[in-house]
Amino acid sequence: MIYIHTALSIEASPLIDGFKLKKDMDVNEFQVFGNEDMMMIISGVGKVKSAMALSYLFGKYGVCEKDILLNIGYCGSSSDEVPLGMLMLANKVVDMDTGREYFPDLFLTGYRQRCISCFSNVVKRSTENTENIFVDMESAGVMEASYKFLYPHQTVIVKIVSDYLDDERKDVSFLKSLMTENLSNIEDIIKQAKEIAGMTKGLDMAEEYAMLERISENMRFTKGMMNLLRPNVRKAKIKGYDTIGILHGFLDRKSSSRIERKRVFDELLKKLK
Amino acid sequence: MSCSKSSSSRTIRRIYVEEEAFGYAITSKVLEKYSDCDVVKIKNYKDVFNRTRQNFILQKKFPQLILAVKKDSFIYEGSAMCQSFGHKSYYYATLMVNCIFDCQYCFLQGMYNSSYIVCFVNVEDFAKEFARMESGSMVAISYETDFIAHHSIVPCMEYIYDYIKEAGWVTFEIRTKSANSLVLSKFKPVDNLILAYTLTPQKIIDSYETFTPNLDARIKAVNHALDMGFKVRVCFDPVFADEDYEDFFYYVFERIDGTRLYDIGYGFFRMPKEQFAKVFRTTKSVVFAKDYVEEDGVITYSEAMIHEASKRHLDIIGKHVDKEKIYIL
Ligand code: SF4
Numbered sequence: 344m345i346y347i348h349t350a351l352s353i354e355a356s357p358l359i360d361g362f363k364l365k366k367d368m369d370v371n372e373f374q375v376f377g378n379e380d381m382m383m384i385i386s387g388v389g390k391v392k393s394a395m396a397l398s399y400l401f402g403k404y405g406v407c408e409k410d411i412l413l414n415i416g417y418c419g420s421s422s423d424e425v426p427l428g429m430l431m432l433a434n435k436v437v438d439m440d441t442g443r444e445y446f447p448d449l450f451l452t453g454y455r456q457r458c459i460s461c462f463s464n465v466v467k468r469s470t471e472n473t474e475n476i477f478v479d480m481e482s483a484g485v486m487e488a489s490y491k492f493l494y495p496h497q498t499v500i501v502k503i504v505s506d507y508l509d510d511e512r513k514d515v516s517f518l519k520s521l522m523t524e525n526l527s528n529i530e531d532i533i534k535q536a537k538e539i540a541g542m543t544k545g546l547d548m549a550e551e552y553a554m555l556e557r558i559s560e561n562m563r564f565t566k567g568m569m570n571l572l573r574p575n576v577r578k579a580k581i582k583g584y585d586t587i588g589i590l591h592g593f594l595d596r597k598s599s600s601r602i603e604r605k606r607v608f609d610e611l612l613k614k615l616k
Numbered sequence: 617m618s619c620s621k622s623s624s625s626r627t628i629r630r631i632y633v634e635e636e637a638f639g640y641a642i643t644s645k646v647l648e649k650y651s652d653c654d655v656v657k658i659k660n661y662k663d664v665f666n667r668t669r670q671n672f673i674l675q676k677k678f679p680q681l682i683l684a685v686k687k688d689s690f691i692y693e694g695s696a697m698c699q700s701f702g703h704k705s706y707y708y709a710t711l712m713v714n715c716i717f718d719c720q721y722c723f724l725q726g727m728y729n730s731s732y733i734v735c736f737v738n739v740e741d742f743a744k745e746f747a748r749m750e751s752g753s754m755v756a757i758s759y760e761t762d763f764i765a766h767h768s769i770v771p772c773m774e775y776i777y778d779y780i781k782e783a784g785w786v787t788f789e790i791r792t793k794s795a796n797s798l799v800l801s802k803f804k805p806v807d808n809l810i811l812a813y814t815l816t817p818q819k820i821i822d823s824y825e826t827f828t829p830n831l832d833a834r835i836k837a838v839n840h841a842l843d844m845g846f847k848v849r850v851c852f853d854p855v856f857a858d859e860d861y862e863d864f865f866y867y868v869f870e871r872i873d874g875t876r877l878y879d880i881g882y883g884f885f886r887m888p889k890e891q892f893a894k895v896f897r898t899t900k901s902v903v904f905a906k907d908y909v910e911e912d913g914v915i916t917y918s919e920a921m922i923h924e925a926s927k928r929h930l931d932i933i934g935k936h937v938d939k940e941k942i943y944i945l
Contacts, residue, residue: 434630434656446656446664448671449630450678456630456654494669543674546900574896581905616907 344404345533346412347383348397350481353515354416355385357522358529372399390438390461390484397488408543411536412498414485415529417505417518418459421468422475425504428521430528431455431477433500438483439463445486448496451535454528459502468508477502494543499536501529551576554590558611562598568608572615579615589614626827628769630654632664632682632732640737643683646770658682665730673898675731676718681769686710686736690745691755697888697914698759699881699945701849703787704752708759709745711736711772715762717793718826720901721854723887724760726894733761735770743779751785758790764811765794773799781806791851793825795833797840805845810878812849813838817864820856824903831864835871847878852933853945854885857917857925858906865932874936882926882933883945886916 349355355376358364364376364383373396374385382404386396397412418431434456436445440463449456460476461483482500489498503521506513555576559569580586593611598604631653637643647655658664661684691707700706713734714724724731736742746755757763757780763772773790780788784807791812800811815838818831829837841848850872855861885903887895892915896904909918916922926944933942 434654435658444659444663446632446658446667448675448678450674452629458656490667490669494671494674495667496671496674539674542677543671545898577896578905581900581902 344406344410345381345537346397346400346406346410347381348393348400348412348414348481348485349383349385350388350393350416352385353518354522355383357519357526358383358415361523361526361529370403375400386481386484389463389480390482390487393481393484394488395484397485397492401488401492406492408494408497408545409537409540410493410497411533411540412485412489412493413501413529413533413536414482414498415501415522416479416481416503417521418477418479418502419466419506419508420475420477420504421508423507425475427504427506428524429455429504430525431457431502431504432532433457433459433482433502435459436461436482436486436500440483443483445483445490446495447486447489447498447500448494449499450496450539451499451532453535454532457502459500466508467510477504478508496543497536497540499532501532546577546580548577548580551580551586551590554587554594558590558593558596561594561596562604562607564604564608572608572611575612575615584615586615626677626679628653628679628681628733630656630680632656632658632661632680634658634661634682634684636685637683637737640683640685642735642737642739642770642772642775646681646683646735660684661734665728665732665734667729670730672725672729672731679716680732682732682734683737683770684734685738686741690742691749694756697886697945698756699853699883699943701754701789701879701881701943703754705750706754706756707749708756709742710760711739711742711757711776712761712763712766712770714760716765716769717762717828719828720824720899721885721903723891725899726887726891727760733766733769735766735772739772739775739779742776743782746779746783746786749783749786754787754789756789756791758792762792762794763790764792764796764799767794767796767799773803777803780809784808789849793828793834795829795837797837800841800844800846805847807847810847810849811841812851812881813841814851814853815868816852817859817861820859824901831867835868838872842873842876848876849878849881851881851883852929853881853883855883855925855929856885856903856906857921861925861929862932865929869932869936874933875938877937877941879941879943880933880937881943881945882929884917884922884925886914886945889913889915 359376367375376383384396384400386392432454434449435458437460439460457477459482460478466478661682691709694706714731787808789810789812793814908915
């Protein structure tokens with residue numbers, strides 16, 4: 344699943360159109376949109392709301408190693424030499440309230456990488472020092488949730504420069520256009536992030552373990568027996584044995600006595616070794 | 617290895633630098649060399665290195681470098697699983713942690729949360745500890761890494777070599793699988809420095825190692841180091857008792873004059889139980905699916921297998937190297 348987090352509807356709407364997402368009418372707590380492989384939540388402004396929304400999303404829909412999370416939103420730049428609409432990925436996020444630093448494992452290529460400073464309040468250029476910084480209000484909350492639920496390579500913080508921390512109000516269509524113009528970049532970022540998450544695919548033992556549970560129920564294997572069987576099934580699979588076939592041969596076996604149970608246990612273990 | 621924005625994953629694209637590390641010579645040299653890298657300033661390397669839920673295997677595919685300042689514990693006492701090679705005390709120093717090579721049996725996996733390469737740039741603080749060490753000690757300074765293999769990334773040897781020379785009463789071991797002999801040409805052999813080359817059958821290299829040089833290249837490197845006058849140790853470690861090694865030993869000693877070697881290290885695959893269990897949860901490697909036993913909290917081969925295999929192996933090794941020079945663990 345591709346999880347997308349935005350703070351504002353204005354950030355979300357070009358993505359909803361671009362990825363043809365439909366609103367999930369069953370969810371009332373947040374605005375959630377999705378299709379078969381994408382789910383987007385609009386959290387509202389701020390790191391607390393962001394962390395809360397993502398915890399909600401992951402709690403409700405679950406999360407696995409192949410999933411990715413993108414925080415897509417606008418950021419301010421303290422330097423007006425940076426063009427509006429410039430897209431960057433965060434290689435570091437600093438929570439400016441606590442000083443805590445977060446590090447996504449960013450393995451994507453082809454995009455500028457910068458540190459994002461996450462503030463709780465709106466920052467004005469005049470009130471800050473002149474060091475060139477990029478500012479948002481959500482990334483620290485996103486990273487906090489990410490550290491809890493995901494591996495650091497599963498999260499990508501995507502920021503698009505929308506202002507220079509000044510009072511100039513940008514109109515809605517201009518802001519939307521900044522996002523729309525970056526849609527193909529976002530698609531590419533998703534593609535790369537998915538590829539990278541896909542590289543981590545471990546040994547899928549789900550089927551074997553489910554079969555082993557069934558055998559155990561029939562045979563009334565003890566906890567100790569199961570503790571021995573599970574790693575041996577895994578080892579057998581690593582060695583390239585037909586583990587499904589081996590376990591299949593034991594699915595209908597039933598134990599009538601402790602002696603029979605021990606006999607079947609030994610037989611299964613032998614086949615796995 | 618280069619720092620590049622290219623799509624090849626085996627390039628270091630990012631260097632995390634601790635704020636304190638900026639003032640050190642190694643840092644300047646590395647940053648100058650990799651000027652097109654993404655440099656991320658960090659407060660403490662542990663904020664990156666010790667994050668929970670990192671994917672060690674994936675990070676191996678996308679290696680990144682961390683430059684940090686080590687605050688304490690410059691030297692550790694070697695564990696019972698390490699070879700002391702007859703020295704009265706055995707220590708190791710972690711000037712660098714983690715490795716650019718990728719061996720399935722590597723003991724570093726399961727030990728650290730991250731496989732990013734950490735280089736501690738305050739070499740002089742390590743040297744102060746070396747200067748305090750008692751005579752007759754041995755320090756492995758390439759213990760949790762491969763110094764020589766990393767030379768093109770971080771030239772640690774250049775910074776530590778003079779300190780090694782100064783602490784003449786301490787023996788230093790640099791263990792490597794690298795075949796990069798060019799590195800050595802910059803340094804003169806010194807009496808208290810041993811270059812330890814790990815040799816492995818080509819079949820094991822092909823099956824369980826990635827990015828390491830092949831056996832012939834390593835043998836060539838051993839001979840080159842010997843020709844240069846370095847003390848050379850050859851390590852057959854880890855040995856896999858269920859694999860064929862006889863032809864390999866013959867092959868090695870047909871090409872290396874055993875009498876020129878300083879000594880030999882020989883040991884079977886072993887790993888602390890908890891570490892083994894941690895790796896086993898995620899690995900797909902056959903190394904972790906072999907039939908081992910647990911001995912005093914260590915996963916290794918059964919005594920019978922070790923006895924049987926070592927007899928065959930040591931018979932061959934003993935024909936080429938003095939028995940007193942063979943250290944067995
Ligand atoms: S060369 Fe040594 S330290 Fe490097 S990956 Fe292989 S076993 Fe680990």
